[in-house]
């Protein structure tokens with residue numbers, strides 16, 4: 312049985328010796344960024360532009376070995392750790408002030424297995440990256456609704472998207488994951504291997520380790536799909552949402568609605584912008 316204890320990596324901002332940091336950085340196949348080094352300012356930015364955190368180190372991992380080394384380095388030096396998948400989390404949890412960011416955004420390898428109808432994608436892939444590869448074969452797995460979102464954070468939180476009514480959540484469609492746990496072990500978790508860990512990561516968030524790759528079931532979808540975007544005035548919101556509720560009770564499972572309440576420019580201006 313897998314040990315599910317979470318080793319909390321806190322402390323941080325520790326004055327690490329140049330030699331120690333240098334050794335860690337030179338061992339990476341990716342790159343190690345620090346304040347003042349080219350690329351650091353861009354690498355600390357997230358989708359939510361309001362987040363302005365300054366990590367001590369950003370390990371831009373290129374492979375599983377880099378992830379294992381980063382986890383071990385953080386644990387041995389008592390560093391606060393943040394893991395970055397697609398960097399889309401609004402709260403900015405993918406970056407930590409004064410800590411080490413284990414950045415997977417370079418790890419986007421994707422392989423479709425047509426024989427098993429599955430796809431394996433690395434932890435830095437976005438929904439758009441995965442769709443790009445699977446759609447070559449007219450296949451898709453249930454993910455979210457915005458292409459720039461990372462598969463990692465989305466799947467670890469459950470993952471709800473366009474295919475949910477027909478095929479369920481992203482986490483329902485996970486076949487297995489490869490994961491580096493806080494003690495630096497590399498494990499595979501599935502229905503038949505490290506089952507308790509597999510249960511935990513399907514909706515439990517990022518606390519169980521760094522997931523380096525996800526394997527999902529694929530389904531025939533498209534290549535042509537329909538999307539209809541309709542705007543109603545705000546004062547009809549109640550009526551429209553009630554209608555949607557009634558309509559969806561009878562609608563086929565292929566149909567998925569998404570209701571958004573928000574402020575938009577005047578309709579004439581909006582349509583003008585779209586027409587241009």
Ligand SMILES: Cc1cc2nc3c(=O)[nH]c(=O)nc-3n(C[C@H](O)[C@H](O)[C@H](O)COP(=O)(O)OP(=O)(O)OC[C@H]3O[C@@H](n4cnc5c(N)ncnc54)[C@H](O)[C@@H]3O)c2cc1C
Pocket residue numbers: 358393394395396397398399400401403404405415434435454455456457459460461462463464465466467468469470471472516517518520521522523
């Ligand atoms: C515009 C927008 C649209 C969205 N649409 C949807 C949607 O349709 N459906 C839906 O379900 N959600 C949606 N979300 C929410 C989104 O799924 C979460 O914000 C998710 O955390 C984003 O994943 P990420 O990898 O991009 O995030 P990140 O910001 O990189 O990470 C989010 C969290 O997961 C952890 N984490 C990231 N990668 C790993 C990893 N490899 N291993 C372990 N932990 C990791 C991070 O440490 C952090 O705590 C949307 C968010 C936005 C901003």
